[in-house]
Amino acid sequence: MGRWEPGARERLVMAAVDLFTEQGYDATTVAQIAERAGVTKSTFFRHFPDKRELLVAGQETLSGLLAEGITEAPTDATPLEAVAAGLRRASTAMGPLNRELAPRLKAAVAASTELQERDALKTVSLAAAMTKALTTRGIPDPTAALASELGVLAFKRGYAAWSEADPTSNLADHALAALNELRAASASLG
Amino acid sequence: MGRWEPGARERLVMAAVDLFTEQGYDATTVAQIAERAGVTKSTFFRHFPDKRELLVAGQETLSGLLAEGITEAPTDATPLEAVAAGLRRASTAMGPLNRELAPRLKAAVAASTELQERDALKTVSLAAAMTKALTTRGIPDPTAALASELGVLAFKRGYAAWSEADPTSNLADHALAALNELRAASASLG
Numbered sequence: 001m002g003r004w005e006p007g008a009r010e011r012l013v014m015a016a017v018d019l020f021t022e023q024g025y026d027a028t029t030v031a032q033i034a035e036r037a038g039v040t041k042s043t044f045f046r047h048f049p050d051k052r053e054l055l056v057a058g059q060e061t062l063s064g065l066l067a068e069g070i071t072e073a074p075t076d077a078t079p080l081e082a083v084a085a086g087l088r089r090a091s092t093a094m095g096p097l098n099r100e101l102a103p104r105l106k107a108a109v110a111a112s113t114e115l116q117e118r119d120a121l122k123t124v125s126l127a128a129a130m131t132k133a134l135t136t137r138g139i140p141d142p143t144a145a146l147a148s149e150l151g152v153l154a155f156k157r158g159y160a161a162w163s164e165a166d167p168t169s170n171l172a173d174h175a176l177a178a179l180n181e182l183r184a185a186s187a188s189l190g
Numbered sequence: 191m192g193r194w195e196p197g198a199r200e201r202l203v204m205a206a207v208d209l210f211t212e213q214g215y216d217a218t219t220v221a222q223i224a225e226r227a228g229v230t231k232s233t234f235f236r237h238f239p240d241k242r243e244l245l246v247a248g249q250e251t252l253s254g255l256l257a258e259g260i261t262e263a264p265t266d267a268t269p270l271e272a273v274a275a276g277l278r279r280a281s282t283a284m285g286p287l288n289r290e291l292a293p294r295l296k297a298a299v300a301a302s303t304e305l306q307e308r309d310a311l312k313t314v315s316l317a318a319a320m321t322k323a324l325t326t327r328g329i330p331d332p333t334a335a336l337a338s339e340l341g342v343l344a345f346k347r348g349y350a351a352w353s354e355a356d357p358t359s360n361l362a363d364h365a366l367a368a369l370n371e372l373r374a375a376s377a378s379l380g
Contacts, residue, residue, distance in 0.1 A: 077380075078379065078380020079378070079379050079380050080379045080380045081380055113311075116311055116314075117307035117308055117310065117311040118307055120307065120310035120311040120312075120313065120314040121303075121306055121307045121310040121311075122310075123310065123314060124306075124310040124313065140375075142347075142371050142372055142374075142375040143375040143378050143379065145343060145372075146340070146343070146372055146375050146376060146379065147379055149339045149340075149343060150336070150339075150379070153335060153336070153339060157332075178332075181332050182332055182335075182336055183379065184332075185330075185332040185333040185336050186336060186376045186379070188269070188333050189268065189269050189270045189333065189336065189337055189340070189373065189376070190267075190268020190269050190270045190271055
């Protein structure tokens with residue numbers, strides 16, 4: 001299996017995350033990101049309108065895929081089966097870039113309150129997108145909110161496990177295992 | 191029942207939240223907040239080091255109370271009974287200021303991405319504080335994470351219900367009702 005070769009877009013994301021970790025989000029300029037990635041500033045702007053968008057672009061895709069998977073689940077799927085369908089759909093969007101990025105992004109977020117706030121909003125947005133898709137399926141309010149919280153937790157836990165696991169393993173398998181584990185845990189809440 | 195009379199600290203918080211709603215968080219200065227609250231800038235600085243702290247001060251208190259209630263719950267309490275004890279403890283810190291503030295804060299957050307990010311981080315911090323306290327009680331990892339997500343959801347839902355309910359009603363009652371509702375919903379996840 002050959003080493004995965006990132007394109008300009010992927011190199012820009014990795015360069016940005018590394019620079020955010022080293023010197024902070026505020027202090028990092030588009031020029032520095034482009035230089036580290038070995039591309040021109042105009043290449044940066046062909047891919048992203050600004051450095052903020054570079055971070056949130058992936059999030060909107062992810063929310064969309066989670067919602068799509070939930071919407072297209074079979075009519076007779078239970079709330080958690082619909083969430084599982086969302087996790088499977090979203091996992092298809094996560095390739096080698098995301099796997100390589102995971103530990104770097106974690107370090108960048110740990111180093112910056114601003115990125116922690118952004119990351120937290122991402123979590124809340126993913127839950128909101130899933131809740132909306134579940135509600136549209138006719139799942140009543142407290143159940144939909146709870147199922148989507150389980151889905152977000154499962155995605156995060158699965159993603160963390162995947163980034164430390166055998167590189168040939170599949171994100172969907174890790175996320176679904178995490179969802180099953182959470183479902184089992186819900187029986188022992190008391 | 192006489193009308194509740196806020197002190198300088200409370201007036202500063204309300205003035206700030208209103209100004210954030212009207213003109214945005216970034217555009218609001220400490221001088222404007224003090225003027226709107228009818229106090230001097232030095233009074234502002236006796237209460238808060240800066241405008242950011244004005245927003246996060248309450249959050250640390252809240253995290254601490256949630257964790258305290260969980261820690262001091264009876265040894266044989268189930269995970270959700272410990273969470274309920276945390277919600278009861280945290281509710282004691284919420285007085286008329288919080289009730290008056292709720293709809294204004296909601297409007298300010300809706301109007302500002304920066305405040306949405308801060309609010310989202312608050313949610314994540316509350317969950318982290320509860321998870322830590324539950325883990326210290328010996329509750330294993332996925333159960334502790336799940337129980338604290340339910341606790342945060344219950345607190346938010348209870349708070350929203352309280353701010354729209356009879357002013358003599360009790361936040362703890364609303365939060366515990368929301369927790370019970372979520373526990374019931376967990377049986378229908380599938």
